Each structure stands twice: as C-alpha cells, then as structure tokens.
Amino acid sequence: MIKLNETPVRTSRNFNINNIKLENVDIPDKVQDFDNLEILGKNSKLTIQENVSDFDLEYGLGDILTNHVKEKSNKKIRLIIDNKNNEELYLNFKFDNNNLQLIDNIEIIANEDTKSTIIIKYESDKQINAFHNGIINLIAKSNSQIDIILVNLLNNTSNNFISIQNKLDNNSKVRYTLVDFGGKNSITNYYSNLIGECSENILNTIYLGKDNQLFDLNYIVNLRGKKSNVDIEVQGALKDNAKKHFKGTIDFKKGCKKSKGNENESCMLLSDTAKSLALPMLLCSEEDVEGNHSTSSGKAGEKELFYIMSRGFELKEALKLMVKAKFNKILENIKNEELKNKIIDEIDLRLD
Amino acid sequence: MKKTNLEEVNRNIYDIKNEDKYDYKIKKGLTLTIVDEISRQKNDPDWMREFRIKALEVYNKLELPTWGPDISELNMDEIATYVRPKTKLNTSWEDVPEDIKNTFDKLGIPEAEKTSLAGVGAQYDSEVVYHSIKEDLIKQGVIYTDMETAVREYPDLVKEHFMKCVPIYDHKFAALHGAVWSGGSFVYVPKGVKVDIPLQSYFRLNSPESGQFEHTLIIVDEGASLHFIEGCSAPKYNKVNLHAGCVELYVKENAYLRYSTIENWSKNMLNLNTKKAIVEKNAKMEWVTGSFGSKISMLYPMSILNGQGAKTEYTGISFAGKGQNLDNGFKVIHNSPNTSSVVNAKSISKNGGKCTYRSLVKINENAKNSKCSVSCESLMLDDISISDTIPVNDIQNDEVEFSHEAKIGKISDKAIFYLMSRGLSQEDALAMIVRGFAYPISKELPLEYAVEMNNLINLELEGAIG
Numbered sequence: 001m002i003k004l005n006e007t008p009v010r011t012s013r014n015f016n017i018n019n020i021k022l023e024n025v026d027i028p029d030k031v032q033d034f035d036n037l038e039i040l041g042k043n044s045k046l047t048i049q050e051n052v053s054d055f056d057l058e059y060g061l062g063d064i065l066t067n068h069v070k071e072k073s074n075k076k077i078r079l080i081i082d083n084k085n086n087e088e089l090y091l092n093f094k095f096d097n098n099n100l101q102l103i104d105n106i107e108i109i110a111n112e113d114t115k116s117t118i119i120i121k122y123e124s125d126k127q128i129n130a131f132h133n134g135i136i137n138l139i140a141k142s143n144s145q146i147d148i149i150l151v152n153l154l155n156n157t158s159n160n161f162i163s164i165q166n167k168l169d170n171n172s173k174v175r176y177t178l179v180d181f182g183g184k185n186s187i188t189n190y191y192s193n194l195i196g197e198c199s200e201n202i203l204n205t206i207y208l209g210k211d212n213q214l215f216d217l218n219y220i221v222n223l224r225g226k227k228s229n230v231d232i233e234v235q236g237a238l239k240d241n242a243k244k245h246f247k248g249t250i251d252f253k254k255g256c257k258k259s260k261g262n263e264n265e266s267c268m269l270l271s272d273t274a275k276s277l278a279l280p281m282l283l284c285s286e287e288d289v290e291g292n293h294s295t296s297s298g299k300a301g302e303k304e305l306f307y308i309m310s311r312g313f314e315l316k317e318a319l320k321l322m323v324k325a326k327f328n329k330i331l332e333n334i335k336n337e338e339l340k341n342k343i344i345d346e347i348d349l350r351l352d
Numbered sequence: 353m354k355k356t357n358l359e360e361v362n363r364n365i366y367d368i369k370n371e372d373k374y375d376y377k378i379k380k381g382l383t384l385t386i387v388d389e390i391s392r393q394k395n396d397p398d399w400m401r402e403f404r405i406k407a408l409e410v411y412n413k414l415e416l417p418t419w420g421p422d423i424s425e426l427n428m429d430e431i432a433t434y435v436r437p438k439t440k441l442n443t444s445w446e447d448v449p450e451d452i453k454n455t456f457d458k459l460g461i462p463e464a465e466k467t468s469l470a471g472v473g474a475q476y477d478s479e480v481v482y483h484s485i486k487e488d489l490i491k492q493g494v495i496y497t498d499m500e501t502a503v504r505e506y507p508d509l510v511k512e513h514f515m516k517c518v519p520i521y522d523h524k525f526a527a528l529h530g531a532v533w534s535g536g537s538f539v540y541v542p543k544g545v546k547v548d549i550p551l552q553s554y555f556r557l558n559s560p561e562s563g564q565f566e567h568t569l570i571i572v573d574e575g576a577s578l579h580f581i582e583g584c585s586a587p588k589y590n591k592v593n594l595h596a597g598c599v600e601l602y603v604k605e606n607a608y609l610r611y612s613t614i615e616n617w618s619k620n621m622l623n624l625n626t627k628k629a630i631v632e633k634n635a636k637m638e639w640v641t642g643s644f645g646s647k648i649s650m651l652y653p654m655s656i657l658n659g660q661g662a663k664t665e666y667t668g669i670s671f672a673g674k675g676q677n678l679d680n681g682f683k684v685i686h687n688s689p690n691t692s693s694v695v696n697a698k699s700i701s702k703n704g705g706k707c708t709y710r711s712l713v714k715i716n717e718n719a720k721n722s723k724c725s726v727s728c729e730s731l732m733l734d735d736i737s738i739s740d741t742i743p744v745n746d747i748q749n750d751e752v753e754f755s756h757e758a759k760i761g762k763i764s765d766k767a768i769f770y771l772m773s774r775g776l777s778q779e780d781a782l783a784m785i786v787r788g789f790a791y792p793i794s795k796e797l798p799l800e801y802a803v804e805m806n807n808l809i810n811l812e813l814e815g816a817i818g
Contacts, residue, residue: 010419015712015744018419252760254735269750272717276747284760287735291760299750 002027004062004161005189005218007247009281017245017279019062020216022185025159027064028101028131031072036099040090046116047080048089054078054107057135059191059220060163068103069135069163075104079118081146086115088336095124095132095154104134110144110172118146119336122160123153124182130158132183137165140172142196147175149334153346154182156211163189170196170225177333179343180207180215181350190219194228194256204330205234208323208350209242209274218247223256223289232263235330237323238274239351249281252289259286263293268300268326270319270351320351369587370451370558374477378434380561384408387531390434394534399511400503407520407530414524420710421648421677426622431594432562433532435477441498442482452476459585461554468798469581470549471496475566477559478534489547495540496551499567502538509540513569517600517628517656525596525624529565533598536566541576541607550579550612550798555597557586557621563594570601570609572635577608581798585645588618592647595621601629603637605659610638614801617645619675625651633659633688640796641668643680652710654683657691657719669698669793672705672737681710681743686719695726696792701737708740713747713754720751728758731789 006019039048060066079089093102102122110116124130132154140146154160160183168174180186192201207215221230232248250261267276280293300322308318324347334340376393378386387408391401416423439449445462456462456474465472471485473496480498489496495506502510520530537553557564564586572578586593595617603609609629617623623646629637639653655664666682684693699707709728730739741758763785771781787794794802 009740009742011710011742011744012417012419012712015746017744257735267747269747269752272720272749272751274750276745278745278747278756280741280743280745280756280758282730282739282741282758282760284730284732284739287732287737287762289732289761292758293741294755294757295745296755297745297747298753 002064004065005187005216006062007218007279008220008249008251009283011279017247017277020187020245025185027068027133031074031101031103034074034093034099034102036094036096037075038092038094040092041088046083046087046089049078049080051076052078052107055105056137057163057165059165059189060135061161061187061189065133065161066163068133069105073103073105075102077104078107079109081108081110081114081116084113084115086117088117088119090119091121093122095122095128095130095158097125097128100128100130102132102134106134106136108136108138108146110138110140110146112141113143115145116147117149117335119149119151119339121151121153121339124155124158126155128155128158130154132159133161135163135165138167138174140166140168140174142170142172145173147333149177151179151339151343152182152186156182156184156213158183160186164191166192166201168192168194168196168199168201171198172196173200175202175333176204177330178203178205180205181346183213185214187216188218192221193224194222194230195224196228197225198227199225200229203230203232204333206327206330207236207244208347209236209238209244210240210350211242212240213242215244217245220249220251221261222251222253223259223261224253226255226257226259228256228259230261233330234265235326236266237268237270237326238276239270241273243275244277246278246280248293249283250291250293251283252286252291254285256286257288259289261289261291265295267297268323269297270300316351320348323347323351370455372559373438374435374559375438376436377432377559380430380432382408382428382433382532386433390532390534393434393436394500397503397507404531407527410520411524411527411531414527416524417650420650420679423622423624423648425592426594430561430591432559433565434534435559435562436479437476437481439481441480443484445482448482452481455556455558456554459554459556464552468549469552470547471551473498473537473553475535475553475555477557477562478564480535492545493542494545494547495538497538499536499538499569502569506538509571510538510569513571513600513602515598515600517602517630518598518626522626526598526626529567529596529598529626532563533565533567536568536597539570539578539580541572541578543573544575546576547578550581552581552583555582555584557593557595560589561591561593563596566597568597568599572603572607572609574604575606579610579612582611582613585616586618586621589620591620593618593621595623595625597625599627601637603629603631603635605633605635607635610640612640612797614642614797615645615649619645619647621646623649623651627651627653629655631655631657631659631662631664634661635659636663638664639666639668639682640793642793642797642801643668643670643678646678647676649678649680652681652683654685655693656685656687657693658687660688661690662688663692665694667696667793667796669790670707671700672702672707674703674705676705678706679708679710683712684714684724686715686722686724688718689720690722691719692723697728698789698793699730699739700733700789701730701739702733704736706738708742711743713745713756715747715749715752715754717748720749723753726756729789730760732760732762
C-alpha cells in the first residue's frame, strides 16, 4: 500500500481525506524506454531540450513517486519560451504495447514578456495496462502569459500520477486547463506559488469518471505577492462506482494584501453508487483579502432533463448533452479545434 | 489611516476568583487508583465503576489528535480531575455557601431563574451545587436533575443512553470523560410534553490546575419539545485548566430540541468538549453556539439524522482574540431519506487570534432526497490574526441537493463609505457592520445572552479604518 497526496493541513483521520491510500499499484522498478512522443509546433520560437536533468519539486504526491521521477525518469524535457506570438507547442504521448511506462519530467520556463500555449496529452490504446508518473515544473517570469492544456485520455485500467508545480513572478498570468478522464487511479497534485505582485493563476478542470475509477485531486495555491489572484473552477461528472476526492486549498500568506481567491467545485452524480468527497480549504493569515469557495453535488436537474427529453432525446443522450454543457465553458479554453473535438467525442464514448 | 479596534471580551465578571476551598480534591494525575477513588468518592454503582475503568483503558490506548491546534502543553499529571466543593446539592439559593452564591449572583443566574427560566442547574468545580425545576413541569413528568441523582434514581434510563451516543472509543477525550466524569445535568421530557420556557445549566470551574468533566444527558421523547441553555465560565489562572465535558442528546420521533451554548471559559482553558445528538423520524435538533473564551477550543457538535425526515440546524459564532486558538465547527451525518441540514457559521479573528471552522457533512447512500446547505463567513480584523476554513463534504448518493459556500475577508471599505454617506459616523458605521455580521447568531440567542454578546462585540474606534 502506498500513501499519497497529503493535504497541507490535516483534519480528522476519520474523514478519510488527509491523503489517499492505494493498494495493488505496481510502481515499475525497471523502466522501459518511451519512444512514442509526437511533438507538434517545433518550428516555433521554443527551445526544446531533451534529456536535461534538473529536478526541483517542493510538494508533489509524496516521496515514493517523487523519487521515482528523480531516479527513473525516461523522458526529460525542458521547454524555454522566448516567443511573444502565442505559438502553440503540442506534446502528444501515446501509450501502446511497446510504450507502457512513462516517467516524465517536464520543465517549462516562460521568459519575461512572452506568450505561449503548451498542450500536453496522454492517451493510450484500449487493451493495455499503462503506467504514468510525471512532473511538470513551470517558472513563469515577469509579464509572461502561458496557457497550459493537460489532457489525460488514458484507458480505465492504467495508472496516472502527476505532480504540477508553478512559480509565478510579477504580472505573470498562468492558466491551466486540466482534462482528467482516464486511469483506474488518476492522482493529481497541483502546487502553485504566486510570488510576484499582480500574478494570476487560473485553474480549470473537468473530470469524468466511470466504472471503478478513482480521482484524487489535491490543488494547493499559495498567494504571496500583493494583488495576486487565483481562480479555481472544477466541473465533474461521475457514473457507475466512480469516486472523486477534491482537495482544494487557497492559502492567503502574510503580505498578499489585496489578493483575491475563488474556488468552485461542482460534481454531477450520474448513479447512486458514485461518491463525491470534497475538502475546499481557505487558509488566511492576511487581513486585506477576499476569499470565496463553494462546492455542490447532486444529480442532473430534472427540469433540464425533462426539457431535453421532450425534444426527442433519449435519457442517455440527454445526460450526455447535460455533461457536455457543464464542461463547455472550460472546453472553450481549448482553441485547438481538433483536440477539442477529440475530447467531446471522448465524453460521448465514456458515457455510452 | 488607523485600524479598526474591536474591544475584546470584558472578562471582569468572569474573572472573579474565589479562594480555592473544597471539601475534597483528588491528587493530580490519571491512574487506575485515581479513577477508582473518584468512583468511591462518588459512591458509584458497580456498573459505573467498571465503566470508568474500561474508559481509562481505552484512554491509555488512544492517541492524541494528529490534527488541529497543538495541545501538547496538556499534562494530565498536572490536572486534578475531581474537586468536590464545600457544599451539598441544594434546592434553595439560601443554602448555597456565600462565596459560591455570590459568584452565580454576579453571573446573573438566580435573576435569570426568576425571570425567564423553567429550571436551573449550577455546577461549581466537579459537583452540582444547586438544582431547581418549576412545579408544573414535575407534574407533567419532566425530570431535570443532576447526573449523579439520575444514575441513582433512574438507572435503567441512564444505562440505556449513557455514552451510547458518544462512545468512549470516539476519541481520546471522550474516553477521558468516561473515566473521570462528574456532575452535569439529566433531562427527560415525556411524550408530547412541550417545555415552553428554557431550562439552563451553568458550569463554573473555580479551582486552579483542575478539570471539569460534566455529563449532560437529555432525552426528549416522542412529540415533546425543549429549549436547553448551557453556560460556562472560569477565572483565569497561570496554569492550564481542562474542560472535557460530554453532551448526549436523544431527540425522538417528532420531537424538538434547541441546545444553546454560551462558552466563555478563561484564556488558560483547554476546551476539548464533545457534543452529539441522535435525531429520529421527523424530529428537529437546533444548535446555537457562541464561543468566546478558552485558550484552545476543539468543539464540533454533531447531529446524526437517523430517522426519515429528521432535520438539524447549526448556528454558531466564534470570536478569537489575543492568544486564542478556537477550532470549532459542526458535523452532520445524514443516515435516512428526506433528511435536511442547514449550517450557518461565522467567525471573527482579531489581535493575533486564530479561528478555524472545521466540519463534516456526510450524506450516506440510503439518505435519498436529502438536502444540506452550508454557509460559512469569516471576518479578519487585523493582519496578525488567522482564519481558516476546513470543511469536508462526503456525498454518497445522487439524490441529494448539497451546497457549501464560504467567504473570508475584512470589513468592506465600500460598505463603510456607503453608511457614512448616509450620515453615520465612521465608528457607528463599523459598529453597525460588525453587529450586522453577528446578527444572524445573536437573534437566535436568549435575550440576556444576545445583550451580553452585543456588549462583548463593542466597537472602540480610533479614527478611520485602514
């Protein structure tokens, strides 16, 4: 059994949310090569360095998985962004029978006054048992703007572990769009430090669970710089016996005067055996700030369903429409139409 | 610009110290011999003596909480767990020793009894020194007495309910309570009886380096109703005092219980209290809580909604000033269909104080068509204080309506500006906003407590806010 993804502040052990305990997860000791990486947009003014070895992670999922990346990484990539024209770089990792294990360490440095979009997608063939353990470490320098789209479309028998760490300097703007659909276990740690004044972090997540999938999302954002701003929006749907733990922490550190933090999590339950556990935390050591959080859970609205079905849709199709409508605002972040359509198709497929 | 300056709680009344006179004080520490001696001193029946010893075994096995405030300064070897005052249980204030009577006089208890209560219990250190109930309630079969009398005179009723709602395995301090409990109140309201005027128990801890472990057991039978008020205070000493009381409430089918608490322990007190209610079919349980005192408080009243259509409401405010760490909140378990809960929690932190709202909402698989709404607001009055919100929401079926909202922040400059543009002085504007913030709670309190709370939240303003 491994214990992962500790919250920054503990609460009663009986509430079963301080961490996640997983059994029967085989963390590979001997890691094979991973060659099925497609990089699109190489011609942009992005420097791509492969096989770099820097490692710096403050928080992460826990020592076992962090050290695993540190010692066994089979894909090391450093992206240095110097362009101002928002050219897109697309890293497409495809798991198949010859590429079953990916231990990736991706470092992204967004230099001053730059603008960029990075898409990272993990997908797998249906009948394999893949293992992914990765780290994304972003440094957003002053006045940089970066849009990161991270898409997990692994199958439901694989394991997906990811640790994200961000450091934001003055006036930097970082937006993450996380699409989290795959994995028997999909465990995410997101740790963001808004150090600079007027820095801004937007985090939008959609998750979709079915069968016995487990999602454990541990998002921690520390507001340190004056007038820094975070906005977390998480929309999800669970069917069958799927289970989700959402742990979202906005921590107003001393000195972050006039900062704002908002967090909203909403879970649509599509079966009476799906489970939703949420811990939206606000920690505050500064007076002149504004913090809000809200969470909600429940089934699809009966009136809305009735309306859609009265237009000739079957229940299953009506539910699909409602889930897509719920996700739509976040999907609008994705400007790459091909990817967006792929994700919409995947919603249909997973809800069939 | 100057800061808002909110007066901290005026403790003059509560800090009156009487000489530490007692009839018997057990030696400090927590051992089998000490627990056995408490049982002997209290003339327990055998079952209770065995229960205490079992609870001590459990206490020794359980670990301290791995979360929440640091309570490592608590050293049970320095706490006397039983202090018997120099008086018996009285039914007339005239018979209560002068110094003890004076204390309760200053706290306004006999006066409140005359004007607005149907019964009063007053505990001093480890024993209840005064108990009364109006004659007409006795005629209707209402029982309101101290716990020791209840153990002797209503053994079956007590055995059936005592530490069944809060089992000794719940946590370390529930086990401690089981081992050394003393005093507290027992209430039984028979089927269909409506007690229109509140009953009140007041708990006063005078003795330094000691603990208070009163047990409150209330059974409101089918279709009956009751409002019970609990007050507590202690003078301040340099060393730690401990309060580990236990409140068990049974709200039977179609019954109604409101349990109001004003907690004003001294700032050397560790308040590690446990309160739980089991709510049956179509019954309603309401908690109203004001938490002002204590150095450290860990208090999370809990409603277990076991019956179909059971309802609960929690309305609470915490006010943490210098040196205080108030870790309070609410827990609710929905165990049956059509249950509902409403939570409205507020906190004010100032002068380096820390308020934490910690909670659990659990809606189990069978609790179809249940509803829960949680609202939580925190006000920071300076930049050296801390305010945290740590709510856990565990939803296990799809036929629910659940929502949770929390806000944190300072007094809005715009709101001050608006009120001043309507002709209010800045001081009055601030006072109005803070009182308005606390109003949803104060309006639920009995009148004398609402007045007291408004006095506690008395704004002293020096110029403008900054």
